[in-house]
Amino acid sequence: MGNVEAIDEDFVWYVENPEVFEGYRGRHVAIWRKRVVGYGDSAKEAYKMAKKKYPDSKVTLAFIPREEELIL
Numbered sequence: 166m167g168n169v170e171a172i173d174e175d176f177v178w179y180v181e182n183p184e185v186f187e188g189y190r191g192r193h194v195a196i197w198r199k200r201v202v203g204y205g206d207s208a209k210e211a212y213k214m215a216k217k218k219y220p221d222s223k224v225t226l227a228f229i230p231r232e233e234e235l236i237l
Contacts (some may be wrong), residue, residue, distance in 0.1 A: 175225040191231040193226040
C-alpha cells in the first residue's frame with residue numbers, strides 16, 4: 166500500500182464539536198484550521214466566502230442539518 170490518505174483534521178473537529186455549528190443550521194459551512202471560515206445557503210457560497218478571506222486555504226465543506234438526523 167504505497168499511498169496512505171491523511172485524516173482530515175477539520176472533518177474530525179466538525180464531527181466532534183457539533184455545538185460549534187448550532188448557529189449554522191440549514192446552511193453549508195467551510196472549515197479550515199478548526200474554525201468556520203465561510204458559510205452560505207450553498208456549498209459554493211461557503212467556499213467562495215472562505216477563498217475570499219483565505220485564498221490559500223484548503224477547506225472542508227459540510228452541510229449542517231436543521232435538526233438532528235438519525236442515520237440507520
